[in-house]
Amino acid sequence: MKALSIAATGMNAQQQNLEVIANNIANINTTGYKRARAEFSDLIYQTERAQGVPSRANQAIVPEGALIGLGVQTAAVRNLHIQGPLTQTGNDFDLALVGRGWFQIQTPDGQTAYTRAGAFNTNAQGQLVTLDGYTVVPGVTIPPNATSVDVSATGQVMVTIGNDTVPQQVGQLTITNFINEAGLEPQGDNLFKQTPASGDPIVGAPGDAGFGEIKQRYLEASNVDPVKEITDLISAQRAYEMNSKIIQAADEMASTVSKNLR
Structure with a gap:
């Protein structure tokens, strides 16, 4: 009975959907996190009766066929790169x-990763780094005697040193765009990696055409909507229950047939 295997694919798909929702809720307070959504597609169809062919030799054409679907599969888990709300922190970095846009980060293996989480700090050498100590690209070094740090909307890093009244520029931040942001591969630690699906990075200065701007002393919060996630959670739970009832019904029908054959 195909209903058993069909319902099993439905239960498996909803289980994966639940895992995606659980990860969204777990990261509801993660800086720069982009919520994910499971996308599904139907499986191949089994033809019981073909349409568009004669019912018998030299007879009329069958207008409609009988094709039975064999279930569902997870086609993709899509990260929705929608702007998250801004949270004021007061921290200069x-x-x-x-x-x-995406900040560029150099990982310890020399590769370039990309992030929306701008919770930066300085290391012992004054370099601008992430919370894990990865260097921000292009490199920016803050002098140890700097009394104030200002980052403009266009990425210019200005510092005031000692008793100077005129700030001086110590760096210029750039950001990257991708033609297909959904093709980026999440690596954990708020980092994403370029893939053939994402395309090559397009580097530009903040504020350029097609690029966002930088807002200092703010962080981009997660774009997870708690109400929507709970709604999706209930929907996934109900879909899982309905598929389990189909398995139960198919099992009872098979049991009835088996008893009648004895």
Whole structure:
């Protein structure tokens, strides 16, 4: 009985959907997190009767066929790169992106990763780094005697040293865009990696055409909507229950047939 295997694919799909929702809720307070959504597609169809062919030799064409679907599968888990709300922190090294763009981060293996989480700090050498100590690209070094740090909306890093009244520029931040942000591969630690699906990074200065701007002393919060996640959770739970009832019904029908054959 195909209903058993069909309902089993439905239960498996809803279980994966639940895992995606659980991860969204777990990261509801993660800086720069982008909620994910499970996308599904139907499986191949089994033809019981073909349409568009004669019912018998030299007879009329069958207008409709009988095709039985064999279930569902998870086609993709899509990260929705929608702007999250901004949270004011007052920290000079907290930077939020307003609009499109990604900060560039150099990982310990020399690769470039990308993030929306601008919770930065300085290391012992004064370099601008992430919370895990990864260097921000292009490199920016804050002098040890700097009394104030200001980052403009266009990415210019200005510092005031000692008793100077005129700030001086110590760096220029750039950001990247991708033609297909959904193709980026999440790596954990708020980092994403370029893939063939995302396309090559397009580097530009904040505020350029097609690029977002930087807002200092703010962080971009997670774009997870708690109300929507709870709604999706209830929907997934109900769908799982309905598939389990189909399995129960199919099992009872098979049991009835088996008893009648004895």
